[in-house]
Each structure stands twice: as structure tokens, then as C-alpha cells.
Amino acid sequence: MKFIFNLARRELRSSWRRLLFFFVCVGVGVGSIVALRSMIQNLNRAVAGEARALMTADAQAETTHEWTGDALAKIDSVARPPLVEARTETIEAPTMLRPADPSREGASMVEVKGIEKGFPLYGDFRLDDGRPFDFTLVEGGGAVVAPQLLERLSLRVGDRVKIGEREFEIRAVTREEPGSGGGFRLGPRVFVAKSDLESAGLTGFGSRARRKILFKIADGRIDELVRDLRAQLGNNVFNVRSYKDSEENLGEQFTRAENYLSLTGLVILVLGGIGVSSVTRVFVEQKKKTIAVLKCVGATGRMLTVAYLAQTLALGAAGSALGVVLAKAALVFVRARFAESLPPNLSYGLQTNAVAQGLVLGLLISLLFSALPLLRIRQIRPNMLLRDSGTDAPRRRLDVLRWTVALVVLAGLVFLTSWQAGSVRVGVFFLAGLGATALVLYAAAWALIFVVRRARGLGTFAVRQAINSLHRPGNQTRVIILAVGLGAFLVMSVQSLQSNLIDEFDVARRGNLPNMYLIDVQKDQVEGVRELVGQATGARADLIPTVRARIVRVNGKEIDLDAAGVRAERGRLGREYVVTYRPNLEYNEKIVAGKFWDATPASEPEISIEEDLRGAAGIDLGSTITFDIQGRKLSARVTSVRQVDWRNSRTGFLILFRPGALENAPQTFVGAIDGPTSEPERTRFQRAIVDRFPNVSVIDVADIVRSVSRILSNITLAVTFIGGFVLLSGVLILVGSIAMTKFQRVYEAAVLKTLGARRRVLLTMMLAEYGLLGLVAGVVGALASNAVAYAIARYVFEIDWTFAPAVNVAGVAATVLLVGAVGVLSSLDVLTRKPLAILRAQ
């Protein structure tokens, strides 16, 4: 035991430098896992822990309709003191806001929230000027607005603005609002008094407004109220939930995010593991003589294997510990750099369980990946000391121990990935995906070696030597291509996906899609809106009638959203559908089943459904669906099924009525138009519409594209960052591989120098060797990234795919440069060392 310990210690003392890089790799992997897990757990605590503040209540009832007297009576019957300690109502909706002074330009979409005294029940406002929030700030025509609005319309506190027909005075600016969870918004937030909003004359406003009743509930009785309210309100027009539901929901999402993100860390760690495996193989090769001598003086194969395993574990432990330090550094960096845009109560400490997981992972990966190469120690025989070219023990045809260990290693990896992914299925798929990618890269490396072997006679002396280096015994070609290629692959996948997504959203390039939507146009405003659009663009506005409808029965059977089979369909069936009616099919629609109606009005209601809806709760051709249209029931038969090409549509409807049934139902019109092209004209046009029809909202797609692009580039930055880490570990493996085989290069270079090779020749040799490695890694990474980005674009985002040549060329070039530079820089002393000393030492 003492010998094992001493040997491990002594070997570590002499070889840690050579092994260093690989364990830095393990460190980077462990660091990313610990940092990501800690960060997300902290976020979870900060956000999910604040679920009550986000909801600004213990529980809420929500509807997209007006509260009916019946519903309110039911709520009153349950939500009474002492069960309910406080209660307040809000209305939220996207609408248009414009300066009250007609001489000032501009109008903006805003998300207005009408509140009552008592809001918020939990959480608080933070105002720009440090004043505490008070309801008098909004009472009687006041507005408290987000700073972005002031920026967008060049407004100041004290200015007057109009929403609908009503004027408001901006009285304060928010720095933080209660219940702000970030997320996507159509415009800046504006708080006004609920009664003022209701009197703003926004006809049709009700249709898109979300009305909430917030409750503060006596301790420990939240579930009771939620249960009673659900039982009372029953039907799906009202949604009742408590902050605990959100907490649970958020917690689940965070856990999933945490697990998926830590898989990225695991990629880095596995890459480090592959490095460990490769370095251990070379290491054993280099230690053959030492091992033979030790066997000669009485050490058994088992002793030596255990000693070297102990050495690997010691380095693995050191690497893991380094990882924890790196993780802490990363969190400090995040605080310094991003604290502004993160929740204020977020902690930046490391989580104990994340640290424990990181340490265990680092050790296990080091152990699993070094086990097989270390088994070779058994086969080294001491007789090599008598003859220079000692032979290893002949390999048994079936080395039981080797296979057993290989199986244990595989099982260990499955365990690790499943553990990290939080699911065996995902773990196995992840491992298989990683294996497949590795296989492709390995095959590419093998092909490279195969080709260069045959190209030995080609090129100048330097190039021939470079080629020789790629397939010399103990070469690291495969490992470098695998590590660097994987990094390049990840970075390029993300980049080319981003370039495709941005293209997709860039409406300017997609001529057939509208760049402005007009919503909430009332029937009697259609002609007026057409006129304004005609003046601004010269084109006739296509205004489409829309009716809001909810499915209540299918084939006469009531839909019970809580029934087992329907639960999964809740999202599809429980929602409110926007439906329209027209006699014709649009250019982007085609019938896949049944027969589309002709232009004559129907005698009985008929509908055509989109094929996505087929199958939900048994809906199919011939089914009779009963709709609830603002309280009135209407049954219609499905006579055709359509397929809509959504990517090529100005508007799209899942449910289409044959003319004749809905003409008299309450409806609003939607216009999809190509607005004026220049920015000032667009602003003027929006203002003109809102001045004349204050209830009509204008959605400028260009604004949305800008927001989406911003979000997209943030996501891209984050993923590129992680991809960069993978690339970094690839580079570390590269540097480590060079360090491992450097003694051989130094000796060769010395011999070549004595034979007359100048440094330039040696430098060319190295550049050619590493350039070629970088080229293969880059090209394989680029090919794989296009395949993956194509698949994701086509099947996940369902957008068109175009090859992005710039990303590919830049990616490959960067990889070649990186590998070339790193390779040459880490072998500089090969060029500078004097040959005599080296030759003497041999």
C-alpha cells in the first residue's frame, strides 16, 4: 500500500506537467457544470421563490371575457373574509398610445394595465425618482409608465398622452414594476386606474383584454379557495390558479433547463475524458520501461495499475477542484457583467449539491476514461529490459477483464449522462448522439491518416515530414480532430442557425408578407380604415372579419377539460379560437379531405378545419362542433379539412366558416397590410389611424422583428459562449497532445538540424501539420453543423433553410488559424533548443 502511494506520488511529481492540460480540461468541464447548475438553482430560488410577487397575489381568477354578473356572484359566494383577506381587480391589454398634443408625432403600441387601489397585494413598485408608489399617482387620469415609452415617443413626466378617447398625465416612471417577469411584450408597460381605462372608449377592447381578480388569502387556505373557485366557476372561460401552481410550473421548467444545460457541461467533461484516455495511453507507452523495471524488482501488475490509477484520480480530483474555483470565478463575472438584467435578489454563490455533483463527475470521468488504457500495464513484460524491443505479452483472444472493464465504463457513462439529464432516455440519446458525432469525427481522422499515408511522396520535404507526423506512432491526430472538430461544430451550428433565423424574420426580404397589422377594426370603421390605408400606401387594404369562438361540444358531447383523455389536448381545446368566414380558399391553402363549399351562402353552418385540429377530442370530417360565441351556441358540421402553409401566409385560420352563419355575430376586422416603407411615414400613418380610430391597434412587424432579433442575438451569444468553452477545451487538448509528444519532436528536430534543416523548414513542417489538422476538424465540423442546423431549422423551427457560406468559410478559416497558431506556439521550443544537448541526452 505504501509502495502504491509512494509510486503514485513520485510519478505525479515527475509527470504532472505533461498531464496538466487534460486535467485543466476536466476542470473546465466540471466548472461549467457547477456554474450552470448553481446559476440556475439560484435563479430558480430567486424567481420561483418570488412566484407570489410575480403574480402579485396568492391566487387569481382570470378571463378574456367581461366578468358576467353570474360569475361575479359565484366568486363572491366563495371569496369572502376571513378566507380572503384582500381582493383587487386588474385589466391588461395591448393598445395604442399617442401624445395628446396633435402637433407631436408618433404613436406606440403599449401594454396597458388598469389597476385598483390595493394593487399590488404582494411586491411593490420602484419608481425612477425614488418616491414610494401611491394609488393617487394613477387616480383621476394619471399614468405611471415604463422608461422605454418616454424614450420611444420623446416624452417627459408631466406630458399628456391619449389612450383611446381619454387623456392621461404621465406622473411617474417605473424602474421596477410588481409582477414583472420579463418576457416578450408588444410594447412598454403603462399603469392607469382601472376605471379610467374602462372609460377610455376602447370599443372592442374587451376582446383582447385579460381581466384578473387577485386574492390575498388567509394563511394555509390557498388550496381551499382555489378548489372552491374552480368548482364554482367550472367552465373553461375562467382560469383559476395560485402562485403555488406557478411556482411548481416554474420549478419544473428550471429543473429541465438545469439538466439540459448541464449536459453541455458534460460534453466538455466527456471531451476532457477523451483527452484523459488518450493521454493515459501515451503515458503508459512512455512508462513501459519504468513499469518493466518495477515488475523486475517485484511489483505486480495489479499494484502498478492501482498506483497509476491513483495518480489519475489525484489529477482528476485536482482538476475537479480547479473546476469549482473556475465556477466561482464565472459567477463573480456574471454578477459583475449582468447583474443589471438579472433579478435583484439573485444569489451568486455556488450551490453545495452542484459542487458535489461536479466533484463526483470529475473523478468518475477521470476514472472511467483512464481505466481501459491503464489495463495495458498488465501486458508489459519485464523481459523488454533484456532486449531493446521488448514484446508485450501476447494478447489473449478474449481478454475477459478488458471486456468487463469496457462494459463497466459504458454502464458508468450511461449512468452519468442519465443522472445529469435527469432521465435515462435523454441520457442514452445524448450518449448515442455524442457517440455518433465522435464516430464521424474519428472516421474523418482515420480517412485523413489513410489518405496522407498514401500521399507520403508528395510535396516538399517539410510537407512530407508534416504528413509523417500525422500518422507517427502515438500520434494525437484523432483526439485533436475530435476535440477541435466538436467545438467548431457547436459554434458553427449556432451561428448558421442564427443567420437563418434572422433571415426568416427579416420581412424586408420576404416581399409577400405584410409588415403591419391593424387589429380591432369595428364593422363601421372598415371603410374609413380602407380609405386611410389607401391614402398612405395606394393599395386596397384587405380587412378580414374575425369572430371569437370557443369549442364546447364535439358531436353533442360536452368537452370536460379535466377528463383524462382530454387533459393533454387542453391547450388546443380550451383556448379561444379566432375564426373567420369566406367563400374561397386562399392561395396558401389546399383541401386534404372532404369538399370545399362553393360561393353560395349555406343553409346550415359548415366549417373547414386545419389538419392540425383533426383528431383533437375526436374531431374529424363529418363531426359536428358546437361553439360558444360570446354566450350564444352555434353548431356547425366539418365538411372539409385544409392544409395551410403557415410560413407563406398573411393570415391563417384554424377554423373557417362558410358564409351565412356568422355575418351577424359580434365581430372585429383584422387588416394585414404593407405599410409605408419609410420610418417617418410609418409613424405618421400609425398616428393618423389612431387619431381617427382610437380603438384600432397597429402592430408594426418591424418593431417585433427588432425585439426578436435582440432576444435571438442574446441567446446566440449565450450558446456561442458555451460552444466557445467546448472549443477552448479542444484547444487545451491540442496543447496537451503537443506537450505529450513533444520529446519526440524535439529529438527529431535536433536530428534534422544536424542534418542541415533550417528553422524555416521546421516551422513550415509544423504549420503544415497543424494547418491540415485544423482544416480537417473545421471542414468536418462545418459539414456536421450544416446538417444539424438544417434539421433544427426545418423540423423544429419549421423555417426555410439557406446555406450560409460566410459562416462556413469564416468557421473553417478560424479553426485552421486557431489550430495552426496554438500548435506552433506550443512547440516553439522545438525550434529554439540547441540540438547537441538533446542528442547527448538520448
Add this chain to the structure above:
Amino acid sequence: MQSGAEKLTILRELDLTIPDGQFVAIVGPSGSGKSTLLGLVAGLDAPTAGEIRVGGDEITRMGEDALATLRGRKIGFVFQSFHLIPSMTALENVLAPMEIAGFRDASARARRLLADVELTERAHHYPSQLSGGEQQRVAIARAFANDPKILLADEPTGNLDSRSGQHVFDLMTGMNRRRGATLVLVTHDHELAGRADRRISLRDGQVVADENLRDAGSTGSDEVALSDDRAATELEAAQS
């Protein structure tokens, strides 16, 4: 690089017994099988046929690990090219066999052994910091570490100049005499061989002469015996 393996007969019909405490020199031209014979005795190689007894134990059927343990307990080995472990200091090289065998008080003993080979001052130097003669003296100290009953030396002076060679030889034989161990020395040097108790000459894998140079030693329990009744000891050799 291995380009193929073919059967090569290195040692043929051979029947040798080396009694306890005897100093035997094995001489012969290159390729006569001297080193192979030594390797067989140390269990570094296995014969194709025949048996080898070391101190009464039949070693040809022992596994690698059992052989390693046997070497650690009974056999010291000195190589022509020293074979010190480059990552260990002189002291640690001497310590290694004792630590492997689990000896107590190994450190003091290792220092004594280094003093015996006159290297007290160099205990903390690495092999690369020692001259050839010094390296071989460390190797001798290491060979004696576990007080072996048998010392095997494969041309221990072959890589040294005559002065250091002489010094190393004197140290080795002197230490051996004091301990009364069996010494088997493979050498090209006829003068050194002449100082042994017995000289065995090999040619083409066969014993061509076995001379008793002086009457010393007696057959004891730690004798080494090689017998090969079935014609040949074949070894598979890799050719490069």
C-alpha cells in the same frame, strides 16, 4: 516496429545446477543465449519447454504476478543499461523494491546501501544527473535492497569505461561475498570471468564448457537448476 514474428531457437538442450553461494560467470559470443539464460532464471521469460527451479520452486508455470513476488523476495538483477526509473531519485530507486515487498525501516536500509556503493552524497539526485558508473552503482544498491539469495548481473560493466567498470565490479562482488549470495554474471570480459568460482561457456545456445575455477560453495536450498530434456528452449522473438 513489429514486422512479423518467427520462431527462433535461442537455447538448446541445457542442464545446469548452480549451488547456493556460488559465483558463476557465463561467457560466450553475442547471440549465444547468455542474456536469455539469465532472463529465464529471473522469470523474465518463459522457456518453451523444460523446467526451472529456483530454491526448490518450479517457476516455469508461475503467473506473472507470482514471478514478480518471487523476484522481489529472492532475486536481485543488475542490467547492462542500468534501467533506473528516471522519475525517481537514487534513494527512491533503491527504496522501490523494499516498498513493494512492504519492508519496514526501508529508508535507513536504503541509505546504508547507498553508503555501501559510496553514493551517500548523491541520494537525492535523479538518474539523469548521475554518471553511468554512478547509475550502475545505484542499480547495484537496488539489486541488494531486499537481501536477495541470488544476484543476476547482465554485463553490468558493458556500458562503462574500464575504470568505472572495475569499481562497479569490485563493489558488486564485495557486497555479494559479504552476504553470501549466489551470483550469476553474464560477461564478455574474460578477465572478470576468470575471477568467478565457475565459468560456463555458451555457443549457439549450448554449453560448450563448464569449468570449476576454484572449489567454493556447496549445494544448498537456494540452488538454481535448469533442465531441458526435450531438446530446445524456443522463444518467440519479435524482429524489428
